[in-house]
Amino acid sequence: MEHKERIEFGKMYVKSLLAKYKENLIYFGITGSTYRNEDKDDSDIDAYVVINDKNHKSGLGWTHFMFKGIAVSIGYYTLAEIDKIILNPNQKWPHRVFRIINSLSLYEKFDLVGQYKKKIKKIKNTAFKLAAAEQLVAAASCISGIRRSVKLKDLAGTRSGATLAANSLDEVVAFLNKGLLSGGGYGSPNFKFIAKYKKIPKDYIKLSTIIWESGDSTEIANAVTELIKNTTELATENGVKIPEYILSSKLPVL
Numbered sequence: 120m121e122h123k124e125r126i127e128f129g130k131m132y133v134k135s136l137l138a139k140y141k142e143n144l145i146y147f148g149i150t151g152s153t154y155r156n157e158d159k160d161d162s163d164i165d166a167y168v169v170i171n172d173k174n175h176k177s178g179l180g181w182t183h184f185m186f187k188g189i190a191v192s193i194g195y196y197t198l199a200e201i202d203k204i205i206l207n208p209n210q211k212w213p214h215r216v217f218r219i220i221n222s223l224s225l226y227e228k229f230d231l232v233g234q235y236k237k238k239i240k241k242i243k244n245t246a247f248k249l250a251a252a253e254q255l256v257a258a259a260s261c262i263s264g265i266r267r268s269v270k271l272k273d274l275a276g277t278r279s280g281a282t283l284a285a286n287s288l289d290e291v292v293a294f295l296n297k298g299l300l301s302g303g304g305y306g307s308p309n310f311k312f313i314a315k316y317k318k319i320p321k322d323y324i325k326l327s328t329i330i331w332e333s334g335d336s337t338e339i340a341n342a343v344t345e346l347i348k349n350t351t352e353l354a355t356e357n358g359v360k361i362p363e364y365i366l367s368s369k370l371p372v373l
Contacts (some may be wrong), residue, residue, distance in 0.1 A: 120304060121190050125153045125164055128186055129225045132193075136226070143171040145198060146231045155221075167194040169201055169221065187302030205235050206242060208250040208259070210291060213290050217299035242297070248359045251294035255354060255361060258287035258347050265343060269336045275334040281343040285330045288350045290314055292320065295357050318357065320349035 124305035126149075135149050171213040181194050196204070205216060216239070219233055261284035269275030282293070292313050295298050301312040310327040313319065320326075322345070331340035355361055 120160060120161075120187055122153065122158055124157060124187075125149070125158060125189075126162065126225070129166065129202075129223075132166070133226045137176040140170050140320075144226065145171055145226065146230045147226040148224045148232075150218040150222045151212060154223045161189070163190045163192060165192050165218070167196065169196050169198060172197045172199045176338065201235075202238075203240055204370065208242065208246050208294060210254065210287075210290065211252075212250065213293035213298070213300040216349065220299065239297075242296070244358075245299055247294045248357075251291045251354055251359045252361060253285045254291045254294065255347075255351060255359075258291070258350070261287075262344065262347070265340050270339050272336065274334065274336050277339050281330050281339045284347065285310075285342050287328060288320075288346055291350050292316060292318070292323075295354060295359070318345060318353060320353045322346075322349060333344040 127363055129147070129149050136144050136147060142171040145320045146169040147166065148154075149164065152162045153164055181192060183190070183192050185191065201219065204212070205219070216235075220239075221234060222232070224232070260298040261280045265284070268274075268280060289300060289309065294318070295318045298316060301309045310331070312322065314324050325350070326342045326346040330339055330346070333339050333342070351361055
């Protein structure tokens with residue numbers, strides 16, 4: 120499906136939303152590869168809808184269907200629900216909010232995205248620091264599984280655990296910078312995006328490249344262990360209270 124066809128689909132979908140929700144429809148935006156104008160013939164279509172809370176106590180969650188052989192995923196939110204997402208940094212916040220903020224608007228009752236950008240700037244630093252600490256815990260919890268996979272010579276298992284830890288560490292960096300993560304997904308494109316931030320861990324690019332591209336289990340495990348240490352140091356320097364068991368553990372290199 121060509122890019123312009125995806126936009127036409129969005130415009131048609133807006134008409135159906137207006138027929139159903141009328142004045143309660145607040146926003147409809149297309150995200151992902153179509154928003155970035157990087158969509159290919161078989162790329163999915165991702166979008167989200169915001170409706171007024173007045174007559175809808177909660178959104179409708181997600182709807183998934185096929186359109187001309189293309190998978191379509193659309194998230195439905197009320198104003199209250201999306202406001203809660205924006206104002207409460209958590210594990211999914213850096214990616215989820217990126218997609219909300221960076222969307223191609225095909226209908227808006229008012230400048231919703233502009234309001235969200237202003238609200239993000241008002242989020243307290245303590246909220247970001249708490250979220251960063253939680254993600255460091257998540258990353259550190261992957262270490263035992265990674266080591267077990269290395270001993271079993273299980274490259275797939277090692278890579279799976281390491282990338283899971285790396286994803287959490289990427290989110291830590293985003294929280295420390297009060298920023299978002301690219302909607303382009305995980306892996307090489309995203310860690311290069313993250314490297315543009317002002318505050319990044321020591322050897323971030325080098326270690327992340329090993330984690331995502333190496334074919335050696337031990338090398339991957341060592342890289343993620345080192346990256347956890349470096350990210351912990353960065354977080355500590357920026358006032359994040361790290362759980363004592365992470366600080367006291369040596370996380371020895373294999």
